[in-house]
Amino acid sequence: MNKLIIMLSTIFIATLAVDANAQALSNKWKMQLGYNLSAPQGSFKNDFISNTSFKGAIGEISYAINPKFALGVQSGYQDYYQKYGRQVYHTQANETISAVVSNSMEIIPVLLKGTFSPMGDQASLIKPYVSLGAGLNLVNYRQYLGEFPGSDASGTFAAQAGAGVMVPFSKLNNNTGFKLGATYNYGAYNKNNIENLNNIGVNAGFIFNLK
Amino acid sequence: MKRKNVFFGGIIGLALAFTGCSKDPISNLTQDESRIYITNFDSTTNFSTLTTFSVSDSVLVVRNGQATKELTATDQGFINATINQMKGAGYTQVNKSNNPDVGVNVSRIYNTSTGVIVYNNYYGGYGNYYDPYYWGSRYGGYGYNMPYGYATYSIREGALTIDVLNLKDANANNGIKIAWTGLIRGSGIFSDDPNQQVKFLFDQSPYLKNR
Numbered sequence: 001m002n003k004l005i006i007m008l009s010t011i012f013i014a015t016l017a018v019d020a021n022a023q024a025l026s027n028k029w030k031m032q033l034g035y036n037l038s039a040p041q042g043s044f045k046n047d048f049i050s051n052t053s054f055k056g057a058i059g060e061i062s063y064a065i066n067p068k069f070a071l072g073v074q075s076g077y078q079d080y081y082q083k084y085g086r087q088v089y090h091t092q093a094n095e096t097i098s099a100v101v102s103n104s105m106e107i108i109p110v111l112l113k114g115t116f117s118p119m120g121d122q123a124s125l126i127k128p129y130v131s132l133g134a135g136l137n138l139v140n141y142r143q144y145l146g147e148f149p150g151s152d153a154s155g156t157f158a159a160q161a162g163a164g165v166m167v168p169f170s171k172l173n174n175n176t177g178f179k180l181g182a183t184y185n186y187g188a189y190n191k192n193n194i195e196n197l198n199n200i201g202v203n204a205g206f207i208f209n210l211k
Numbered sequence: 212m213k214r215k216n217v218f219f220g221g222i223i224g225l226a227l228a229f230t231g232c233s234k235d236p237i238s239n240l241t242q243d244e245s246r247i248y249i250t251n252f253d254s255t256t257n258f259s260t261l262t263t264f265s266v267s268d269s270v271l272v273v274r275n276g277q278a279t280k281e282l283t284a285t286d287q288g289f290i291n292a293t294i295n296q297m298k299g300a301g302y303t304q305v306n307k308s309n310n311p312d313v314g315v316n317v318s319r320i321y322n323t324s325t326g327v328i329v330y331n332n333y334y335g336g337y338g339n340y341y342d343p344y345y346w347g348s349r350y351g352g353y354g355y356n357m358p359y360g361y362a363t364y365s366i367r368e369g370a371l372t373i374d375v376l377n378l379k380d381a382n383a384n385n386g387i388k389i390a391w392t393g394l395i396r397g398s399g400i401f402s403d404d405p406n407q408q409v410k411f412l413f414d415q416s417p418y419l420k421n422r
Contacts, residue, residue, distance in 0.1 A: 083239060088415045094359060096415045098248040102236035144236050146397045147245035 027175045027209050030070070032060040034179065034205015038078050043195035044187070048082075049103050055079040058203055060113065061210065067120035074113045074133060074160075078201075080105040099145040107187070107197060109158050111135035123171045129181075133160040137187050137197060156197070157188040166207060176208045246397030248411040253358040256377055256390040258419055264302045264375075265311040266294055271318040271340055273333065278340040281319075285401050289317050292409035293373055300419045307346060312379040313390065314346045318372045319401075333372075334389070343387060346378055356386040371395040373412065375419075391419060 036056035040049050056079065062072025084101045091097050113133030137158040142151045164181020180203070187197030237245070270286035272279050293315055294304060305311050318340070320333055334357040343350040355376075375391040377384065393412030400408065413419060 081236065083236070086244070092251075094254055095249065095251045097250075098411050098415050100240065100244040102239070104236055142236070144240075146247040147237050147240060148247060148396065149237075 028064045029210035030062050030064065030072075030175065030207055031210045032058070032062070032179060032205055032207040034058050034203050036076060036078060036201050036203040038080070038185070038199045038201045040080065041198040041200060044105075044189075044197045044199060048192075048194050049080045049105060051080065051082045053078050053080040056201070058205065062113070062115060068117055070115045070117070072113050072115065074109065074111045076109055078107045078109075078199075080107075097145060102144040104140075104142040104144075105197070106140040108138040109135065109160075109185070110138070111158060111160055113160070117166070123168075125167065127166045127168065129164060129166060131160070131162040131181075131183075133162070134158065137189075139187075139189065139197065141192055141194075143192070152192060154189075154191075158197075159186045160184070162201075164203075177206070178204070179207045180204050242397075242399035242403060246395060246400065246408070248408070248415065249394040249396070250392065250412055250416045251359050252391045252416065252418060253377070253388055255358065256380075256388065258390070261312040261377065261379055261390070262301075262303060263305045263309070263311045264297050264313045264315055265305055265307040265309075265346075266290055266297070266315040267317065267345065271316060272321070273318060273340055274321045276336065285405065286317070286319075288405040289371060289373075289409065292405040293317055295406070296409050296413040300413060310347065310378070312377075314376040314378050314387075316341055316372075316374045316376065318374070320370045320372060334392075337374075337389070346376070346387075350378065350381055350387060353381055353386045356384065356388045358388055369400060371400050371408075373409070391416065 034057065036058045037052060037054050038056055039045075039052045056077060058074060058076035060072050060074040062070040064070045081102070081104050084103070086098060086100050088096055088098045089101075111133035112135050113131055115129050115131040117127055117129040119127045135158055137156050138153075139156055140151065140153050142149055144150075160183050162181055162183035164179060166177050166179045168175070168177040170176075183201040183203070185197075185199050185201055187199070189195070189197045268290075269280040269282040270289065272281045297315065298304060302313070307314065337355040337357065341355065343353050343355070371394070373393040374389050377388040377390040381387050393409075393416070395408050395412070
């Protein structure tokens with residue numbers, strides 16, 4: 001957790017520094033860095049991990065095609081974990097295992113993402129946006145029976161729909177600000193007795209001009 | 212363009228940095244939680260017809276395929292715990308010279324040379340470790356028969372096994388069938404209370420009480 005705080009502080013300072021250098025340049029390239037929490041849904045929640053993950057981050061670089069539309073690449077990291085108390089499992093015909101099961105899922109999404117901001121360049125205290133993305137989840141599945149691990153890494157299809165608001169730091173530069181949003185993430189997955197990696201994410205971070 | 216590459220690199224770096232935040236599930240386990248208890252049985256054995264038992268007077272220690280008999284205080288603890296659980300399941304303890312219906316072997320298994328034990332290999336060599344004559348001269352011509360297989364279980368440290376051998380039906384079976392096996396794997400097997408550990412194996416095997 002300390003690592004997370006240090007990293008987010010670094011991101012914030014970097015945001016201000018980069019922005020100071022970029023004031024005079026074009027506003028077309030932007031970067032967003034932020035914190036993300038994620039609540040598993042569906043089979044992901046029912047069959048593997050029901051705990052909300054508070055260990056996550058997102059980063060996005062986007063290019064403004066026009067003041068209202070931007071196209072970008074988003075990545076990030078989310079770490080899910082849950083420990084289940086000792087239970088008895090029937091694993092083969094006559095075989096029974098009593099174990100404490102620990103489930104762990106790490107997801108690194110890489111998405112191509114379009115964002116629509118209906119207010120465009122207009123000065124405003126709050127600027128809403130909606131977004132759609134699709135790409136790949138890099139998935140690292142781990143399940144421990146007691147201290148004995150099983151793991152499986154894979155790449156699977158991912159899609160995302162999101163909405164949120166951007167709060168500009170100042171009226172003079174309304175491309176730099178605080179961003180708060182929510183996403184619904186579809187994650188294809190059909191193995192290890194899990195049918196999908198769907199989750200709802202809530203993110204908070206900073207957006208700033210890159211170039 | 213160079214600047215863009217730096218920031219794309221930054222996103223990937225950020226994702227990689229966060230992977231270092233991943234919780235190690237094993238570090239979140241107590242010694243007790245690290246252990247798993249696996250049982251398996253021969254479905255053709257009618258446990259209700261087996262009423263008397265005897266437990267071997269020492270523990271077989273298998274190290275790297277070599278077997279010796281030992282009896283430490285911990286070994287005696289596991290033997291006593293096994294006797295108590297067998298009695299609790301309704302079996303009557305008799306001297307092995309009184310032709311018990313089942314013989315019970317308690318074993319410690321280690322493999323220090325490769326660091327891995329594959330249980331199927333251990334049971335494949337069962338006859339090399341346990342002399343059928345131990346249970347009486349009438350079993351001298353018989354080999355051991357493991358009627359069920361385990362999945363690919365392998366371990367890096369010691370394991371404890373309890374095997375219930377069907378002596379009563381050896382003639383009809385043309386060999387000594389291993390009717391039930393309990394395996395304990397994980398940390399602290401030989402330092403924690405044997406009674407609780409052996410109890411787990413019997414509690415998850417209610418068919419042993421089918422009489």
